[in-house]
Amino acid sequence: MLKKLLIKSIQVREISIVILLIAFFLLVGSINQEFIKIDSITLLVSGSIILLVMAIGQSFVLLTANIDVSVGSIMGISAAVCGSLLVSGLNVWVVVITVMAVGAFIGLINGLGVSYLRIPSIIMTLGMLGIVRGAMLLYTEGMWIEAIPNDYKRLSNTEILFLPLPIWIGFVVMIIAYLFLTKTKKGRYFYAVGDNEEGARLVGIPVRLIKVLAFIISGMSASIAGLVFVMNIGFVPNTTGSGIELEVIAAAVLGGVSLSGGLGTVVGAGLGAVFFTVINQSLVYMKIPAYWNSAISGFLLLMIVIGDTKFQSYLKRKSRHHVKEKSNDGGEEVRASDSKNKAIP
């Protein structure tokens, strides 16, 4: 019974990530009590919102078995547009809508390229990464955008029910994404497309539309991240968002979203993002120099992902063994035809 519970909890990535998170908090907390104070935890979570929102958006793309590496520069251009519009004195809501439209538009182009022109998503979005980065530098003329109105900067410290606004933004995005993916018909389509594209098409799911939608959502999430970035930092350097795309993908993968599609949840991706940030931030509390950050994150990412696949394949082997015992050569035959089917395409 206990063993079953243990296996179940490792199998469900959300639970295992939470367990890991708690263990990690206890470990670092035992070294430095400052780490487990409510204030520093709030600070940690609100620092992870940018990554969290983008990881949730990325999950939609990953679920359809594609990848979006252009999000870093979408975040950059969103922050730049947001900054320059705010400086010119536009109403905040107009700015928010314009910025979201920018992200959605870039996502739309990505989606059209991937689904209608059949360009592999890694290439399409890698190209888009360069295009948008170049466009951002042309737009800002390589300058930093400063002098953001204080009203907007103050938003990041505005507390609603004891929690700062960015945390609420992350929370709302996660809940909407979660409800959309699990409770609506369209949401389930994302899983279907990633799990078996051909099958989904035959059942009558608008595969291309779903893929375009996934990229639009990913682009918009990057825009939200850009908005939060301007709120938090208060100025826009011309390198905003560069390199974050790989952290976003790493966070989603850490949270159990599979790169081969059809597997994973936005809650997992969000938790992955929090975990990723916690690892990075905890080093300060353990008095380890900050330059260890990427080495440790990379190592943990590899450990967790590889450990997980090894564990899953162990479970699969075990259950297959089970089936075999139950129905002697019947199971064997099914497997043989299964592998034949797979070999054909």
Add this chain to the structure above:
Amino acid sequence: MIRKIRPFLKWELFLICFFIAEIVIFSMITPGFLDFNNLIFSLNDFVYIGLAAIPMTFVIITGGIDVSVGSVMGLSSITVGVLWMNGLNVWIAMLIALIICIIAGLFNGLLVAYTEVQPMVITLGTMFLFSGIALVISGGSSATGYEGISGFPASFVQLANGELLGLPNSFWLLVTAVTFFSLLLHLTKYGRQVYLVGMNIKSARYSGISTKWILISTYMLAGFGGGISGIILTSYFSSARSDLGSTAILPVITAVVLGGTSILGGRGTIIGTAVASVIVGIMNYGLQMSGLTSEQTTLIVGIMLVLAVFMRQSNWQFIKKTRKLASLGKAKTDA
């Protein structure tokens, strides 16, 4: 057989036409662009892309990808720097750095071959890991970020900046790399096995090829390429930094894919990659001469990448469709 080669021929021909068009257009925009010496010595600026992209072709032909190559460049650069700073002969330091990069590739390869995790995820993890290790090495030896370690002996600096027989060393390096890796990919049994692994790993395994070794060795080659590239960058800037290759991944992948290698594996040539890396490099050089900054040029490089794959892809789809139609027609007449 000829039908099989034809798309390749076409693509390489297209690349060369594109290359000529590129030079003509740039020489019209910026006077003074069309100067043989300028052009050939501009190779110094971007030879590192080709040196990393050529071995990367092997990895992509097997259907994998190695996004850690930028970090490997940084690792190799900082290793040379730190070893040299601690009194080692710079050439021996270089050798050790190369060995470390091959080991980094081996690490990638082992993880890819022995786990079922996608190469993208593995190399994403090692990208953080290697760049982290490079940072730790540089931080541990208190080499500060932007200045890095400088003051290398002149003979080492000459490696990337010098010339031989009137042509820059980087030209000879590129020629050597193209020759060696072309021979390896196109004329050896090993090369054929790399293709087969990329086309159909299952049938490769059934036909007795040690697929695991093929996968591992391609990542080792990519690591080697990253190492060489990092050393050349170090020599070119005459300074060793842990973040030297941090923006190299876009141009490297662009060069490989523009060169006609399919990201899905099984197709690609070394000469294509080499020509494409020169095209990307000249594009950067030309745009910078006409007044853009190097970051702004990513706009054009990005568009080139997407367009190249689109053209390549649509071509491919078209051929596939006609072949399918042909075989259908044949089946009908047979019946």
